[in-house]
Amino acid sequence: MSNTLTDLFSQQCMIDNFRRIEKNKNNIDKTSETYLSEIFNGFDLINRLDAMKNAKATSKIEKSKYYKIVHFLRNLLNISNLDINISHDDGYGKELSIEIQGNQMPLENLGTGIHQLIIFAMTVTVIDDFIICIEEPENFIHPELQRKFLRYLFTTNNQYFISTHSNSFLNIDGVDIYHIIHDGKKSSASKVVSSSDKNSIIDDLGFQASDLLQTNYLIWVEGPSDRIYLNSWIKEKAPDLIEDIHYSIMFYGGRLLSHLTADEQALSDFINLTRINRNSGIVLDSDKEKENDDINDTKRRIIDEFSKNNFYSWVTKGREIENYIIEVNYREALNTLLKSNTYKLDYGKFKMITKVDLNGKEKKIR
Numbered sequence: 001m002s003n004t005l006t007d008l009f010s011q012q013c014m015i016d017n018f019r020r021i022e023k024n025k026n027n028i029d030k031t032s033e034t035y036l037s038e039i040f041n042g043f044d045l046i047n048r049l050d051a052m053k054n055a056k057a058t059s060k061i062e063k064s065k066y067y068k069i070v071h072f073l074r075n076l077l078n079i080s081n082l083d084i085n086i087s088h089d090d091g092y093g094k095e096l097s098i099e100i101q102g103n104q105m106p107l108e109n110l111g112t113g114i115h116q117l118i119i120f121a122m123t124v125t126v127i128d129d130f131i132i133c134i135e136e137p138e139n140f141i142h143p144e145l146q147r148k149f150l151r152y153l154f155t156t157n158n159q160y161f162i163s164t165h166s167n168s169f170l171n172i173d174g175v176d177i178y179h180i181i182h183d184g185k186k187s188s189a190s191k192v193v194s195s196s197d198k199n200s201i202i203d204d205l206g207f208q209a210s211d212l213l214q215t216n217y218l219i220w221v222e223g224p225s226d227r228i229y230l231n232s233w234i235k236e237k238a239p240d241l242i243e244d245i246h247y248s249i250m251f252y253g254g255r256l257l258s259h260l261t262a263d264e265q266a267l268s269d270f271i272n273l274t275r276i277n278r279n280s281g282i283v284l285d286s287d288k289e290k291e292n293d294d295i296n297d298t299k300r301r302i303i304d305e306f307s308k309n310n311f312y313s314w315v316t317k318g319r320e321i322e323n324y325i326i327e328v329n330y331r332e333a334l335n336t337l338l339k340s341n342t343y344k345l346d347y348g349k350f351k352m353i354t355k356v357d358l359n360g361k362e363k364k365i366r
Helices: 003-010 033-041 045-053 060-077 114-128 143-151 195-204 225-236 254-259 299-308 327-336
Strands: 013-017 085-086 095-102 103-106 132-136 157-162 178-182 187-191 217-221 248-251 279-282 312-315 355-360 359-363
Touching: 003 103, 013 033, 013 114, 013 355, 033 114, 045 060, 045 085, 045 095, 060 085, 060 114, 060 143, 114 132, 178 195, 225 248, 248 327, 279 299, 299 312, 327 355
Parallel strands: 013 132, 132 157, 217 248, 217 279, 279 312
Antiparallel strands: 085 095, 095 103, 178 187, 355 359
């Protein structure tokens, strides 16, 4: 084995599935193999954290790592004024507490998930250029915190191998996923490259479709052009949101709207939107030809039912969603699309701007 490969494998650690914050009650030698093999699983964590917090002024690196751990917990828990405090040794050992909004809470009063996050923070923050193997990081940790933790790993300088039974890690960009299967005699691994591969994992984990929220939010729109506009606006206003992970867009298409309902008491031949996704919204063209026109009865019914079920509905201010496009931008797009500026366009808030007169013939633009 080459020296380079030897060095690579010497820079590795294992975070086991059983981990807890423990004191070094037996005063195990800190240079011993036993001590070094356990420190990544929470052993003697309080003393090590205290040494980092109170490092000499000349040891700026240790202090910076301590503050990085604090920021890690603040970001994960979304608490800007969180701090970690460690008491003096009163003969029974030092005690760790978390300060939130001025309130001190001893470690033992906090959930097990907080213990796990502190152990993870200590490990992934204080070491660099390591291969870190983590077994079942989801233990005792809320699914959203699991995703936040995984995203945090991208800010460190280590290589991670994670074994998990959690479905929370399946939709994180930049992660290679392998499906491990044991046939009773041997294990085999295959790389996950498609949605069907992910579905196979979910099946093996024992999840049913009814157990999972397939997407965080479902937006109903009339047709494909609406999806293009919405995705463009969402990307501009909230670039972190990813379609088919944070939200999905589905089409109800024109006349089909009369067969959709969000009313729990609806007739059985109607499609019940609340069964498809409990977080839903709908975008409706007003189809009004002038300001004082009313929207039709079908759309009014859908809006009322969505409102009754605390769903969101958006009716366009103009005739169609295309009427939100600024006229100069719309004309520039038409010039490029039609390769001509000789068309006639009756532009206005309540005009059907998707139809133009091109050389005496009506042309529909979508």
